[in-house]
Amino acid sequence: MSKLILTNEVVGLGGAGDVVEVKDGYARNYLIPQGYAVAWTRGGAKQVEQIRAAREARAIHDRDEAVALKDSLEATKVRLTGKAGQGGRLFGSVKPADVAEAVAAAGLGSIDKRKVHITSPIKATGEHEATVRLHEDVVAVITLQVVAAK
Template sequence: MSKLILTNEVAGLGGAGDVVEVAGGYARNYLIPQGFAVAWSRGGEKQVASIRAARESRAIHDHEEAVSLKNTLESKAVSLTVKAGREGRLFGSVTQADVANAVKAAGLGDVDKRKVHIPSAIKSVGEHEATLRLRDDVTAVITLQVVAAK
């Protein structure tokens, strides 16, 4: 078992600034090389405090504000224009950053791309869904209208 400090949110494990214990191979082969975590040390406690402070500054503090944003996001479809071929297949796929930028461009609020979850890769035009975790207890499911660029 390895003790690590998470530098990014990892689904099923924790958020940035959390101290977790994971299997040695998982830490050595995935979390540390991908930049999701650093090895825990006594001096790392200062790093934990700064990571948590940054995480708190980006977080939506008020539950009512999060629910209001959720209702706004779920009420409208977000349009996303991408390059596509003749049959409607995309050149590449829609990323989390693309979804976050589309939400911001639609005037529905500023969303952190790390809070966006796309259940399966979006590789075609049409209507798709994505999940946004606004807070630990508030999740919004948005509808994406993926449209081919002219």
């Protein structure tokens, strides 16, 4: 088992600044190469505090504010445009950063791209769903309307 410090939120494992123990292969082959974690060291306590402070600065502090943002996100469809070929197939796919930019462009507020989770790759036009973790216990489901760019 490897002891790691998470640098980003990993669904089902923890948030940035958390110290976790995972199997060696998961740490060596996925978490560390993707930049989601760093190896834990004795001097890592300072690093943990810096990561947690940065996470707190980005977080929505008030649960009521998160619920209000959730209601506004779920009430509207977020429109995304992308280059598409015949049949509505996109060149590439929709990424969490694209969703965060579209939400900001729609005037619904700013969300952290690291909090956006797309369950299955979005590679075609149409309506799709994505989830956003706004607060520890507030998760919004966003309806994405993907259209072809003209």
